[in-house]
Amino acid sequence: MPDRQRADARRNYARILAVAEDEVAAHGAGASLEQIARTAGVGSATVRRHFPTRRALLEAVSRERIEALCVRADDLTGNGDSRNALLEWLSDLVAYCVSARGLAAALAYEGAAPDSVHENTCSAKMEQAGEPLLRRAVRDGTVTPDVTVADLITLIVGIVLATEHHPNPAAAADRLFQLSVAGLSPQS
Template sequence: MPEHQRADARRNYARVLAVAEEEIAAHGAGASLEQIARIAGVGSGTVRRHFPTRRALLEAVSHKRIEALCARAEEMIDSADSRSALLDWLGDVLTYCISARGLAAVLAHDSAGTDPVHDNACSTALKEAGNPLLHRAIQQDTVATTATVEELIMLIVGIALTTESFPDPAPQANRLFELTIAGLPTGRPT
């Protein structure tokens, strides 16, 4: 939120964001923008001025979680077991995607390029945070892969989106994650 906004605009932004967090938690990434505006006591135009696209709103709602995941990656960079550090971090990303409805949708690839202003900042931040973990694991021969962090996050997003309709998605998502990492070879290919 720009600091130069009027006080009432800042209050509206904060109110819309708080309501959006609740509505997205309850209804997922497809939560009604009109309902969010109604509950926040503002017009739908106000919501769209602050958040010109659904992705911009979802990213704002997910901002704190993304920051926490980035900080977690930074904490893990010096772990003794670089493979475990990478896999634990990817597991954390999956856990957040499962527990925070709407986060997987934020991280999903947007091939339509419909939001160049908000060019998937969440995915970019996670990619930048995870790259050192992957590179360290490759350098230490604990992971042999040509995969990028972006591709690994895409796998996590796919798992989260595939299992989100389960009454309790965590067990199935974790099982799919285990199957995925079982296919991630250790050491350099011979």
């Protein structure tokens, strides 16, 4: 939100964002934009002026969580075993996505072209944050070199979205994440 906005526009933005956070927490990424507008006491055009796309709204709602995950990645970079550091961060990402309905949808790519002006800033920030963890694990030979942070985010988004309506989404998502890390082969 630009600082040059009028005071009433800044208040509307803050009110819409607060309502959107509650709505997304209750209803996930499919939260009704019209309901958000009604609850915030503004018109739907005002919501769309501040958040021209659903993705823009989800990214704004998820901003603090994304920042916390970026800080967490930075904290883990250089600490202990490189594979464990990467897996710990990815596990945190799974837990955040499960607890913060809408975050997985904010991270989803939805087929945007790489040169699109509608870059997924949440995913871009997460890729940038996770890259040092992944590079270190690849350098140490604990992760195959063809894996990308984008691959890992896509895997997590899929797991979280697949378990969203499970009776215990956190346990189901964690189990599938651990299965994807361990693979199908029995451990020797």
